Amino acid sequence: MSPTQPFNLLYAQAGGVTAVINASAAAVIEAAREHPQAIGTVYGARNGILGVLSETLVDTTPLTPAELAQLALTPGGAFGSCRFDLDPAEANPAQYDRLFEVFASYRIGAFLYNGGNGSMDIVARVAAAARARAYPLCCIGVPKTVDNDLEGTDCSPGFGSAAKYLATAMRESGLDLAAMSSRRGRVFVMEVMGRNAGWLAAATALAARNEDEPPHIVLLPEVAFDEEAFLARVKAVVERLGYCAVTVAEGIRRADGTLVMEQSHDALGHVQLGGAGQCVARLVSARFDYKHHWAIPDYLQRAAGHWRSATDVAQARAVGRAAVAYALAGQDGVMPAIRRLADEPYRWDVQPVRVEEIANLERRVPPHFIAADGLHVTAAAKAALAPLIEGELPVPTHAGLPDYFQLQLAPQPRRLPAWTR
């Protein structure tokens, strides 16, 4: 591309979506429009890198400012997401040839990929391939994950809102649990997302203002599950309060590395796997005959646009805007990361980090955030997580439900031959 002509920008979303990823998308589009001399059209790929490969691109130009504002408050991934890894360039050069045919055909000078650990690997690969081909491309990662497990950033957009939702759910369920009188003890288990990192489980501890409030136990994937210690704590809490609320991350494992999952067989002998929450609830009921309930918020926890953290939304927008600024500055192979400047009052800014340094890594809950007995989190953890759930935002509604945006941009007419996966 000529340096005097504007380049076009391509934005795409990848991995599990969040309540705020569309706020990053809207911020990218808004920021790009502020620089018409440098940036021409903002395209979006449908379903992440798959949409690039298949040349399924939309032109975001028709979106009005009002529509962008509505997009910003809509959960889910409006452009569509994917779980798809690029092959190594040496192993599959044709895949990269195709990517750059698409980039060239649409005069793409900046590629912004909004995702997590794996997506940062794609950013690094595409950046390296562009350099190898001397194709003038700025590849930039935009962070996003409810799991909060991206390295190089103090937190990840998407996490704060999921954390706020789950901490609220624990406080509210705890009030329900506390209301019922029963001579049998009662146990409530909430299973939250987190295969390897227990950030979301840890955040539910924010619901408790003292040790009598739920959750009374927090089980993290970072801690080997000790059934006896867990059951002893449940018993102690039930004997003190009459009930016990437990948060369990879906990925908790025993000391031998096996997942804590209910494994059973159906009538035909097929193995059936229940989740960690169900398994833990059953362990309690088998030992103590307490009444047990379990909740699995599943998608609800990462899509709760009606109850987002204002801090999280601000950070999602900030990384979107920063990514555009980096593209304008020619910063290639970076991700805008949240840097914590102060705890109280919480202050943060955005700084670029190199994607190769963080791709595919997983940031787990550190030891000083985990209680010595492994059954809860520390005050330090709560202090660190507290600001991330702060702030509420108005939710436009229609007929009693959130009035979310539906992206209805038709894909661009195809310029290249069809791609076969």
Add this chain to the structure above:
Amino acid sequence: MSPTQPFNLLYAQAGGVTAVINASAAAVIEAAREHPQAIGTVYGARNGILGVLSETLVDTTPLTPAELAQLALTPGGAFGSCRFDLDPAEANPAQYDRLFEVFASYRIGAFLYNGGNGSMDIVARVAAAARARAYPLCCIGVPKTVDNDLEGTDCSPGFGSAAKYLATAMRESGLDLAAMSSRRGRVFVMEVMGRNAGWLAAATALAARNEDEPPHIVLLPEVAFDEEAFLARVKAVVERLGYCAVTVAEGIRRADGTLVMEQSHDALGHVQLGGAGQCVARLVSARFDYKHHWAIPDYLQRAAGHWRSATDVAQARAVGRAAVAYALAGQDGVMPAIRRLADEPYRWDVQPVRVEEIANLERRVPPHFIAADGLHVTAAAKAALAPLIEGELPVPTHAGLPDYFQLQLAPQPRRLPAWTR
């Protein structure tokens, strides 16, 4: 009690609690305070009728207007609830003797019991016992149930908020589900409360503005589960959209009356029961190898104070105030019921119904609200349910979470001998 002296009022909560039962409680206390010539002290029993029997009563006089306002927006049952049925008076006269000893000791002239079908039975029994003893007592039921299965009322306080929460959850989860590209079909199942009545499941249909939006299938306990018809519909939806969202009520049954539950055996041969949502999700995955997720909101759906229906809150307050008005008017053995006056715009008022006529009955989703194929609800159902989820209310927060009220009234010193259950 002398007609010239004010009587005292006793309020208690029973059954599964809701996001708005405390709004009824606050309204009862506020309304009673407006009539100091007629009503003396408003007592609350801890844990429903159990608190009456055990003489565990609190005096609500210290609650300030600001505290009552905070109580009104707090989910759960602040006074504590119970699942406890009175014996028939003939079978256990001592139980009734005890109740009336407590009533007499506290000069109780009105007993307001805030609950569902079973609680209305208690109201009827206590009213009959008072008449039999010539004890001057107004027994009044205050309706409450997320299940919406109380007879004699157009809807029940608690339902609208749970319905709003679940319809929102379905809309939001649907956006998450729709975002992910996959060559495998994807199915999301949300299991909602409703053992015998499918009102909450039906209400999730409000999330869909057209037939392509989730939920694509709604399974009600009122309809015998037809596995083949269900699987065929799932397949058709997935082939059209790539995914399918299903709401399933926890209590769906097959034509032979058996619950749709995953039944399996653990390593020791114990029978393990998974819920209907898990079972339905597994059926889909076993047949089609679609990727499947299931969510079980459990307590979250009836405790979601952060996302209540303003209509529901208004109705919860109205039945609380009406109950006090009935007590003042000497109307015994009644429940304030919501009467629908007009659909659009929705208008309603509150009318007394006799508790004997509705106690222990279950109002189920009627046939004209159920689609002919039994796999969804009708437009008539959606039109009827729509107004009940309307309206939002501000949620006071502290540190990013709803700032709920904690009732901290010490029980009254005991006046009577201890009661043994």
